[in-house]
Amino acid sequence: MIKEITANVLEDWLDNVRPFAYDGQVANYIPALSRSNPEDLAVAIHYIDGHAVEAGETEVRFTLQSISKVISLALALMDNGENYVFDRVGMEPTGDPFHSIYRLEQIPSKPLNPMINAGALAVTNMIHGDTPDEKVGRLLSFIHELTDDSTIGYNEEVATSEFESAFLNRSLLYYMKQHQIVTGSVEETLDAYTKQCAIEVNVCQLARIGALLANGGKDIQSGRRIIPRHLARICKTFMVTCGMYDASGSFAIKVGIPAKSGVSGSVLASLNDFGGIAVYGPSLDEKGNSVVGLKLLETLSNRYDLSIF
Numbered sequence: 001m002i003k004e005i006t007a008n009v010l011e012d013w014l015d016n017v018r019p020f021a022y023d024g025q026v027a028n029y030i031p032a033l034s035r036s037n038p039e040d041l042a043v044a045i046h047y048i049d050g051h052a053v054e055a056g057e058t059e060v061r062f063t064l065q066s067i068s069k070v071i072s073l074a075l076a077l078m079d080n081g082e083n084y085v086f087d088r089v090g091m092e093p094t095g096d097p098f099h100s101i102y103r104l105e106q107i108p109s110k111p112l113n114p115m116i117n118a119g120a121l122a123v124t125n126m127i128h129g130d131t132p133d134e135k136v137g138r139l140l141s142f143i144h145e146l147t148d149d150s151t152i153g154y155n156e157e158v159a160t161s162e163f164e165s166a167f168l169n170r171s172l173l174y175y176m177k178q179h180q181i182v183t184g185s186v187e188e189t190l191d192a193y194t195k196q197c198a199i200e201v202n203v204c205q206l207a208r209i210g211a212l213l214a215n216g217g218k219d220i221q222s223g224r225r226i227i228p229r230h231l232a233r234i235c236k237t238f239m240v241t242c243g244m245y246d247a248s249g250s251f252a253i254k255v256g257i258p259a260k261s262g263v264s265g266s267v268l269a270s271l272n273d274f275g276g277i278a279v280y281g282p283s284l285d286e287k288g289n290s291v292v293g294l295k296l297l298e299t300l301s302n303r304y305d306l307s308i309f
C-alpha cells in the first residue's frame with residue numbers, strides 16, 4: 001500500500017485540490033500571515049520506515065501556529081509530569097472556537113484542553129526556563145531533536161506581529177493569572193507563546209515530527225527515544241479529540257487520522273504504523289482549518305482506508 005503513494009501520486013492529488021486554493025481566506029488577524037500566498041500548496045509523507053515522498057511547494061516555510069501546541073504539550077509533560085499539567089489544564093474537547101474565552105468562566109476555571117489557546121498559553125507558561133527566550137530556546141532544541149534538523153528557528157516578523165495584536169490571548173492569560181493557573185508575567189508568557197507559534201518549518205520537517213509520534217516517540221532513523229511512549233500517546237489522543245478545533249468531530253468522521261492544524265494553513269497528521277503526513281495550503285475555512293489540507297487528507301484517508309476507526 002505504501003509503495004503506491006509516490007511523489008507522482010501526491011502531485012496528482014495536489015492538482016486535484018488546487019481549484020480549492022482560493023476557497024476560504026488566509027488568516028488576517030495576525031497581520032503578517034495575511035501576506036501568505038494561497039497558491040503555495042505542499043504535501044509530504046514521512047513513513048516510519050524512514051522513506052519520504054513530497055510534492056508541491058515543499059521549500060516554502062510556514063509558521064507552526066497551533067500545531068506548536070502539540071509539541072509544547074509534549075515538552076511541558078516531560079518537564080512537569082502529567083499530574084502537574086493536568087491539574088491546570090483539562091482533557092475535554094470544547095466544541096468552541098480555539099480562541100474562545102467563554103468556558104474559562106465556568107467552574108473549574110481552568111482551560112478545558114491544551115489545544116485551545118487558553119490551554120496552550122497555560123502549557124507554554126509551564127515549560128521550564130527563567131525567561132521567554134530560555135523557554136523558546138528549549139522548545140527549539142526539542143524540535144531540532146524531533147526533526148533531526150538544527151536549522152529550524154522562529155520567524156521574528158510573525159512573532160512580533162502576533163505579539164502586538166494578541167489582545168484576546170492577553171485577556172485569556174490575565175484571566176488565568178487571576179485564577180492561579182498561570183504564574184509570572186503575562187507579557188513574558190505571551191512573548192514565549194507568540195515565538196513558539198512563529199516557529200517555521202516546511203512540510204518535510206513537519207511530516208517527520210508526525211512520523212516520530214507515529215513511531216511512539218522514537219526517532220525513525222536512529223530509533224532513539226525522544227518522547228516517552230505514553231506521552232506521545234497523550235499528544236495523539238488530543239489530536240483526535242481537539243486537534244482540528246471545533247471541527248474535530250467531523251474530521252474524525254471524514255478522515256479519522258490524529259491531526260493538528262494551525263492558522264498558517266498547515267496540518268500535521270500522525271498515523272501509527274504508517275508515519276507522518278504534513279499539508280500546507282494557507283486558505284482557511286471558517287473554523288480556521290486549511291481548506292486544501294482537509295480535502296487532501298480526506299482523499300488520502302478514503303483512498304487508502306487510513307481511518308483509525
Ligand SMILES: NC(=O)CC[C@H](N)C(=O)O
Nearest residue numbers: 065066098117197262263
Ligand atoms: N489556531 C491557531 O493556529 C492559533 C495560533 C495563533 N498563534 C493564536 O494564538 O491565535
